[in-house]
Amino acid sequence: MTYKSLSDVLPHLRLPSPRARGRVPTPLDEHEGISRDLGARVLIKREDLIDDLGGGHKARKLAYVAEEAVARGADVLVTGGSVPSGQCVAVAATARGLGIAAHLVYCGDNQRKPARPQGSYLLALLLGHRVTWYERTAWARIDELLAEAAAKESAEGRIPHIIPPGLHTWPGILGSIDLGLELAAQLARTPDGAFGVQVVAPCGSGTTALGLSIASHLLGLGWTVHGIRIGGSAEGVRAGITALRADTARRTGDSRVLGAEVVIHDSALGEGYDHPTDAQISLMHDLLMRHQLVFDPNYMVKTFDGLRIGLRSGAVPRTGRVVLVHTGGNLGIHGDSPQLQDWYRWQLGPSLAPDLS
Ligand SMILES: Cc1ncc(COP(=O)(O)O)c(C=O)c1O
Numbered sequence: 129m130t131y132k133s134l135s136d137v138l139p140h141l142r143l144p145s146p147r148a149r150g151r152v153p154t155p156l157d158e159h160e161g162i163s164r165d166l167g168a169r170v171l172i173k174r175e176d177l178i179d180d181l182g183g184g185h186k187a188r189k190l191a192y193v194a195e196e197a198v199a200r201g202a203d204v205l206v207t208g209g210s211v212p213s214g215q216c217v218a219v220a221a222t223a224r225g226l227g228i229a230a231h232l233v234y235c236g237d238n239q240r241k242p243a244r245p246q247g248s249y250l251l252a253l254l255l256g257h258r259v260t261w262y263e264r265t266a267w268a269r270i271d272e273l274l275a276e277a278a279a280k281e282s283a284e285g286r287i288p289h290i291i292p293p294g295l296h297t298w299p300g301i302l303g304s305i306d307l308g309l310e311l312a313a314q315l316a317r318t319p320d321g322a323f324g325v326q327v328v329a330p331c332g333s334g335t336t337a338l339g340l341s342i343a344s345h346l347l348g349l350g351w352t353v354h355g356i357r358i359g360g361s362a363e364g365v366r367a368g369i370t371a372l373r374a375d376t377a378r379r380t381g382d383s384r385v386l387g388a389e390v391v392i393h394d395s396a397l398g399e400g401y402d403h404p405t406d407a408q409i410s411l412m413h414d415l416l417m418r419h420q421l422v423f424d425p426n427y428m429v430k431t432f433d434g435l436r437i438g439l440r441s442g443a444v445p446r447t448g449r450v451v452l453v454h455t456g457g458n459l460g461i462h463g464d465s466p467q468l469q470d471w472y473r474w475q476l477g478p479s480l481a482p483d484l485s
Pocket residue numbers: 183184186214215294296330331332333334335336337427455456457458
């Protein structure tokens with residue numbers, strides 16, 4: 129099978145064609161060490177290597193969203209996030225690349241402006257044009273706060289385009305379908321071909337997992353796509369996936385999209401979004417030491433943990449090959465949550481880490 133592009137599989141769709149999707153194709157690595165650890169044949173799709181800023185797969189989704197925004201005349205992208213999120217960095221970097229501005233809104237129930245910016249937040253400040261902070265403000269208000277920021281930009285004569293956190297609105301999912309098409313072509317070049325693999329990805333909004341499943345459906349490959357939840361509410365994610373699938377089928381005019389499914393796993397949630405368990409932070413350290421792989425403490429460590437639990441319970445079959453999609457988020461290892469910083473302090477000991485505070 130040769131690479132089929134989005135316009136090959138969705139010929140009726142008038143597509144935004146992004147100028148830069150990042151460094152694609154991203155590598156697909158057969159990983160002997162991880163395969164040995166898990167007792168299954170594991171390949172890792174290194175979507176984290178798509179850019180240098182930790183944006184990972186978000187950069188690919190964003191390319192479609194931003195291109196559409198520019199086509200509509202936008203000159204400022206407005207988005208929001210919590211301090212550890214990669215969304216603001218990815219949007220600010222994409223805006224810089226397109227020569228337009230980015231207005232970043234930070235809020236969150238327990239969020240405080242960090243005294244010493246680091247990780248994703250530091251990069252977002254360095255790349256963004258404008259930052260608005262709402263400390264200790266309910267995350268549920270984010271849509272209203274983004275609308276307020278956009279209104280401010282309009283009042284100053286700019287043309288804003290709001291990009292909701294998670295990139296779960298059209299046309300972001302085209303980036304995830306594109307990822308699936310790329311993965312299919314890479315698998316087709318392996319001795320066992322592209323059929324019948326287990327694909328495992330983090331599930332925030334579920335866009336990535338759904339896009340991968342749609343790609344499998346459009347190509348008739350019979351993948352089972354597993355989404356490992358990393359936070360949020362189970363009902364919210366399921367409802368979001370259902371709505372996104374219907375919207376994508378309507379916009380593409382392709383009823384095959386309606387057959388796409390995601391198997392959702394709640395086994396590795398830890399204590400919720402950005403709250404891994406201590407055992408998950410130890411796992412992150414273990415993967416770094418044993419395989420020199422950076423799996424951040426929110427998305428990728430939980431996804432790896434969910435895969436491990438699923439293989440043990442049989443929820444993810446060991447028989448075929450497993451593709452673990454590394455979606456990025458590597459800068460999360462620099463996170464400044466007290467839990468993570470305490471763990472580092474405890475792990476490194478006073479002589480190695482005299483002052484991490
Ligand atoms: C690194 C990383 N992986 C996965 C996700 C979740 O992706 P989705 O919302 O498509 O499920 C995100 C989204 O915030 C992310 O930043």
